[in-house]
Amino acid sequence: MATNIRDVAKAAGVSVATVSKVLNGYTTVNQKTKEKVLRFVKEMQFQPNSAARSLVGRRSMTIGIFLTTGLSHPFFTEILSGMEEALKENGYDLIYLAQFSWDNKEYSFVRHCQSRNVEGVVVFGFQHEDMSFEELIESNIPTLFIDLDVKEGRAGYISSDNEEAVERAIGYLIGLNHRKIGFLSGDKASYVTRHRFDGYRKGLAEAGITYREDYVAPGDFSREMGYQGMQKLLALSDRPTSVVCCSDMSAIGAMEAIRDAGLSVPEDISVIGFDDIEMASFVRPALTTVRQNMKHIGRKSIELLDRLIVDKELAPPEAIVPTELVVRDSCGPAKA
Amino acid sequence: MATNIRDVAKAAGVSVATVSKVLNGYTTVNQKTKEKVLRFVKEMQFQPNSAARSLVGRRSMTIGIFLTTGLSHPFFTEILSGMEEALKENGYDLIYLAQFSWDNKEYSFVRHCQSRNVEGVVVFGFQHEDMSFEELIESNIPTLFIDLDVKEGRAGYISSDNEEAVERAIGYLIGLNHRKIGFLSGDKASYVTRHRFDGYRKGLAEAGITYREDYVAPGDFSREMGYQGMQKLLALSDRPTSVVCCSDMSAIGAMEAIRDAGLSVPEDISVIGFDDIEMASFVRPALTTVRQNMKHIGRKSIELLDRLIVDKELAPPEAIVPTELVVRDSCGPAKA
DNA sequence: CTGAAAGCGCTTACAG
DNA sequence: CTGAAAGCGCTTACAG
Secondary structure, eight states: OOOOHHHHHHHHTSOHHHHHHHHTTOTTSOHHHHHHHHHHHHHTTOOOOHHHHHHTTOOOOEEEEEESSOTTOTTHHHHHHHHHHHHHHHTOEEEEOTTOOTTOTTOOHHHHHHHTTOOEEEEESOOGGGOOOHHHHHHTOOEEEESSOOOBTTEEEEEEOHHHHHHHHHHHHHHTTOOOEEEEOOOTTOHHHHHHHHHHHHHHHHTTOOOOGGGEEOOOSSHHHHHHHHHHHHHSTTOOSEEEESSHHHHHHHHHHHHHTTOOTTTTOEEEEEEOOGGGGTSSSOOEEEEOOHHHHHHHHHHHHHHHHHOTTOOOOEEEEOOEEEOOSSOOOOOO | OOOOHHHHHHHHTSOHHHHHHHHTTOTTSOHHHHHHHHHHHHHTTOOOOHHHHHHTTOOOOEEEEEESSOTTOTTHHHHHHHHHHHHHHHTOEEEEOTTOOTTOTTOOHHHHHHHTTOOEEEEESOOGGGOOOHHHHHHTOOEEEESSOOOBTTEEEEEEOHHHHHHHHHHHHHHTTOOOEEEEOOOTTOHHHHHHHHHHHHHHHHTTOOOOGGGEEOOOSSHHHHHHHHHHHHHSTTOOSEEEESSHHHHHHHHHHHHHTTOOTTTTOEEEEEEOOGGGGTSSSOOEEEEOOHHHHHHHHHHHHHHHHHOTTOOOOEEEEOOEEEOOSSOOOOOO
C-alpha cells in the first residue's frame, strides 16, 4: 500500500541498504547518490515505517506520558502546550498509555512502555506514597517527574521553586504591614505542599515573626477545603489578617468563606493564591497569586528528557523553575 | 533485555508459533497447552512487542489525534477525559502526532499516520476552509471529526445538537417574555456557528418573531469579541432585551460590556452562554448556558472510531449529541 | 493439535 | 562507496 524503502530503492536504482544509509545520515555515501535518493524520498513522500525501525533497535521517537489525573487535569493543559513545542523541535511523538491503571496489579506500566518501545517517560500527578517507582527506576527507562523529587538511576525531576515563591509572597504581605499571616495548606502528602510550607516558615522567620500552629489550616487544593480551612482561621479569636493559599481554587474558596462571614477582601483580610489559573483574574477581587510557569516546565521537561535519552551517561537532572508574584486586587494593607 | 516470545516459548516448552496462537486467541490450541502458556505469559509478565506486531500487519492498537489547537485547548480537556475511558475499554493507546504542522507542505499527516501504523484518527478544531481533507479521505484511514460535518469514505463525525440547543434557548427566553433577542455569533466559518445560527432563526420563526439582521453581532467565541459585539447591540436605538451567545467566554465579555454601559444582567438584559465551562458558574451573575456533553462526545468518538476500524464495511457514522440548558442567574423576565 | 519457515520493513555489520 | 544477507519480534499459511 504505502511506499516502502524497497520502492524508493527501486525507483532510485540503488539498493535498500543505500537508501537506509542516506536516511540515517551515513557519511560514507556518495554525494550524487545521496541527492538522487533524497529526490525520490521526497517525491514519493517516503516516510520509514516506525515499527520496523524500532524493531531493529533504532529509536522509536516516542515519549510516553503517565498521569494520575488523566490527560484532563486542568493544570496539565498548560504543561502540555509547553511540551508540544519541545516535542516537535526534538522530533518526538507523544503517546498516552491509556491502558494503564494503577489498581491493576497484573499490569505493569514498565512492561507497557517496553512493549511500545517508548524512549522516555514523563510522570505527573504522583506523590511518593502513591506507589513505588522501583520497577520504573530499575527498568532504566529515562524518566522525568514533574513536581516530585525523584532523582535516582535515570530518573530526574522538574518543579517550580515552591519554597522561594511562598517566601516572597510572605515578604509582600509583610511589606503591607501584615504580621498575622495564615497558611492554607495543600495536600499534606504532596511534594509541593511541603516546600510551600517550608517557604512559609522561612518567610515568617526572616521577618522575625513567631510561627503559630493554629494559623495553618489543612487543605487539599480544592475550593471546598479552601472554604472550610478559611472558616477555621476565621473562628480564631486572634484571627490572621492575611492568608497565603496553596492553590487558586482554595484561595477562591477562602474568599467565599470570608465573604460569607460578612468580611471583605482585601479590606479585612488579604489573600494570595497559587498557580494563576485563568479564573484568578476573573474573580472579584481579582486574585493576587503566584504564577507558575507551567508552559516552561512542560517544554523543559521534554528537553531534559531528550538529553537523558540521548546521553546514557548523563546524571539525572533536577530543575527548579522560578515563579512570579502576580499582584492584583486581593491584598491590601493590614488593618491597624 | 525484556522477555520476548521466544523466552516464554522456551520456558513453556512449546514453539513460538504456539505461544503466538494462544496470545491471539486461536481456538485450535489444546486446552492444557494453552493454560501452560498463559501461566508463563503471566509469570514472566510477557507483553508482545507492539512494533513487531504492527509490522506483520496485526493491529497496532493506537489511535492518532489531530488538532489545530494543540492538546491544550481548554475545551479539549473534557473531550479527552471521555476519550480516555473508551480508549481503555477498547484497548487503544493514544498517540499525539506532534511532528505535524499544517504550514509545512513537505510534510504529510497521512504519511505520518501510516508510518506510525495508526489505526484511526480523531480530528478536532478544524473548519472546512482550513484545509483540504482529501489526502486523509483518500488514504482510507478511519477518521472521526469532532464538530465538523465530514462524511465521506471512511470518515464520519460527531457534534452537539447545536441547532436544537439554540432553538431551545430562544424558547426559554420567549417564555420570559423576551421578543427582542440578539445573537452573538461565533466564528462565521465554523460549522457549529452555522448550526447555532440556524437554531436562532428557527426559534425566532417558531415564535413568529421577525428576524432582524442588526440583532446579530459578529464574533469569534472570544471574550474580547463578545465585549465588542455586545457594544454594537447596545448602541442600537431599539436594543435587544436579551442575547444568546455562541460561547461562555463571549457571554462573559458581553456581560462586561453591559455592566460597563451602566446596565445590569439580568434586570436590563438577559444573557445565555454556550458550553458551560467551569467559569460559567463562577461569574456573577452565574451564567445560564447551554451545556455541551463534551465528555460523552469524547467517549463516543472513540467508540464510533473503533467500530469503523473493526468493520471495514461500516458506513461512516454521524452522531448528534443532545445538549442541556443549565438555568442559572443571568436571565430574567423581559422589561415591559 | 503443533511447529518450521517465510515474511513484515527496516538497519547494520561485513565483504567487495 | 555500494549491496547481499542476517536479524529485530512477531504472525500466519502450510505441512504433518
